[in-house]
Amino acid sequence: MHPSRKACDLCYRKKIKCDGETPRCSPCVIYKSDCTYKASSRKTPSKKQAAAQRQFREDSLQSRIKTLEDQLSTVLEKVDKLEKQSGSEQNTPNSTPRHASEEDTMVANWASSLPPILELPPLQEVLPIVEHYLATFNTIMPLFHSETLLQKIKDWYENSHVRDTVTWAMINVVLALSPHTGWSNNVAQTGNAAVYLNNAQSVLTDVIMGKIDLINIQVLLGIVILFRTADDLRPALILTSTALRLAHRLGLHNRKASEYLCPVVSLQRNRVFWIAYILDRDISLLSRLAPIQLDGEIDLSLPPSEATDDLTGFVFAADGRTKLNFFRARVELARIQGKVYESIYSPSAQNANSEERTKNVSRTLRMLDEWSSGLPTEFSLASLSQANVPELSRYLCLLYATPVSCRALLCCASAWDSYHYSKWVGRVQDYGEQVVTGQVVSHAPTLPHGWKQLVDESREYLKLFATVIPRDSYFIRMTLCAYNSSTICLMANSIISARNKRTEQSSEFAWTDTIFSDDMAEHSYREIRDAVMRLGFYANNRSQMVPLK
Structure with a gap:
């Protein structure tokens, strides 16, 4: 008899569905683990309870921010009123000193406490964090011009009388981005990222409603990257929507608005706009919503494919000579992401017949093929996994996560679901169960259009993924969709491809099963973990069977 807790120790620890089979459940068979129930039962909150807890935390945070903003607004109004009264009294002849009321004292106390709200760590602590960010993530996603940012930070510390909330928010955003987007062995620094983010959020009203400048948009986009x-x-x-509207107000999408500015400012304006474009396309596709920025309303050149003196945005291959403008490649992918939305989730795609949909999907798949073929050979997935250059592998794994996810969506998704929950994956699971249990199966599920290319790309992507060690939280979350898509794809291929030799199937499954590591599994939604486990179980059994004739 099993204890009252339904999941065995392995399934409970990995947070996967346990089928309770005896003597060993299916996941324990796959992981070659003993099926035990020794660990004490710890009741986990239900989905409804967890959602309620998250909502409570979000509401509480928003309430605190709103309260702080209201208090600051009230105090600033009263301070302004007192200053006007003071000026009026000083300019009035024969005026007599006025005794401070209780309200005046309260306002004075509040006013004297305002500066600490804009406090920052000492400059000697801030600069290494900022320089780390500029040397890592900002090199491939150049949200800030390095010299300009460093100068603004030094001015903040040297000239206390010119400090403003927007600059303070910018510094906090950079301090949060540095540990969030790159490797950080400093646990305290990583923990402070949430504090810095909250600081920036506390003055969002000033950032959005104040005088519009490039820095305001940079602050908003930095917070978007964190979210x-x-x-x-x-x-x-x-x-993202707000940042793009402000960008339009400044004319960042139009080259004419920058033609009389100095080259450095004009270049940074262009880069900030393209980052907003990337985030808009990326987050909109994840949310299955139409992007805000239309391609037809952009009058800017893409980032250069060849470098001159400025190598910002470029990465170098293992040979140290061949280079790729990572930033330009990511902008090109953002444009393709917009086409993926049009092909799958847009109203026209939902109303299209099968022939029209196939035609649109084929056109977008060709765009992905052209993008891949346009990269130098040294930056292909196969070359990168063999080169084994950790930092380069990390950057390119982040880059390739987008085309792999897009290809999976185009092959298997519909307007009403994503790849991981698609009806096609469900049919593969049903087919695998029928084969493993010895039921009579007339035929395997039909392979989607572009399946072979998806399988090949998924296999190469997971090989590159395996070379990235360690995997920080930002990397895991940014590659999670592509990782899960690739894993599901290879397991599904092992189940339905009867033409492969049994040894090849067994080898590929064993490798795929190994790559589905704990750090990725714990970040995946339960539905995806269950899908991977079910497919893995069927693929393992399928690989040990004689291939169908």
Whole structure:
């Protein structure tokens, strides 16, 4: 008899569905583990309870921010009123000193406490964090011009009388981005990222409603990058839309608005706009919503494919000579992401017949093929996995996550679901169960259009993924969709491809099963973990069977 807890120790630890089979459940068979129930039962909250807890935390945070903003607004109004009264009294002859009321004293106390709200760590602590960010993530996603950012930070510390909330928000955003987007062995620094983010959020009203400048848009986009890895993408969607509207006000999408500016400022304006474009296309596709920015309303050149003196945005291959403009490649992929939305989720795609949909999907798949073929050979997935250059592998694994996810969507998704929950994957699971249990199966599920290319690309992507060690939280969340898509694809291929030799199937399954590691599994939704486990179980059994004739 099993204890009252339904899941065995392995399934409970990995947070996967346990079927309770004896003597060993299916996941324990796959992981070659003893099926035990020794660990004490710890009741986990239900989905409804977990959602309620998350909502409570979000509401509480928003309430605190709103309260702080209201208090600041009230205090600033009263301070302004007192300053006007003071000026009036000083300019009035024969005026007599006025005794301070209780309200005046309260306002004075509040006013004297305002500066600490804009406090930052000492400059000697801030600069290494900022320089780390500029040397890592900002090199491939150049949200800030390095010299300009460093100068603004030094001015903040050297000239206390010119400090403003927007600059303070910018510094906090950079301090949060540095540990969030790259490797960080400093646990305290990583933990402070949430504090810095909350600081920036506390002055969002000033950032959005104040005088519009490039820095305001940079702050908003920095916060979007921080929110991009959250489960709830609504804040990122709202702030991306706001940032793009402000970008339009400044004319960032139009080259004429920058033609009389100095080259450095003009270049940075272009880069900030393209980052907003990337985030808009990326987050909109994840949310199955139409992007805000239309291609027809952009009058800007793409980032250069060849470098001159400025190598910002470029990465170098293992040979140290061949280079790729990572930033330009990501902008090109963002444009394709817009086409993926049009092919799958747009109203026209939902109303299209099968022939029209196939035609649109084929056109977008060709765009992905052209994008891949346009990269130098040294940056192909196969070359990168063999080169085994950790930092380069990390950047390119982030880059290739987009085309792999797009290809999986185009092959298997419909307007009403994503790849991981698609009806086609469900049919593969049903087919695998029928084969493993010895039921009579007339034929395997029909392979989607472009399946072979998806299988090949998924296999190469997971090989490259395996070379990235360690895997920080940002990397895991940004590659999670492509990783799960690739894993499911290879397991599904092992189940339905009767033409492969049994040894090849067994080898591929064993490797795929190994790559589905704990760090990725714990970040995946339960439905996806269950899908992978079911497919893995059927693929393992299928690989040990004689191939169908």
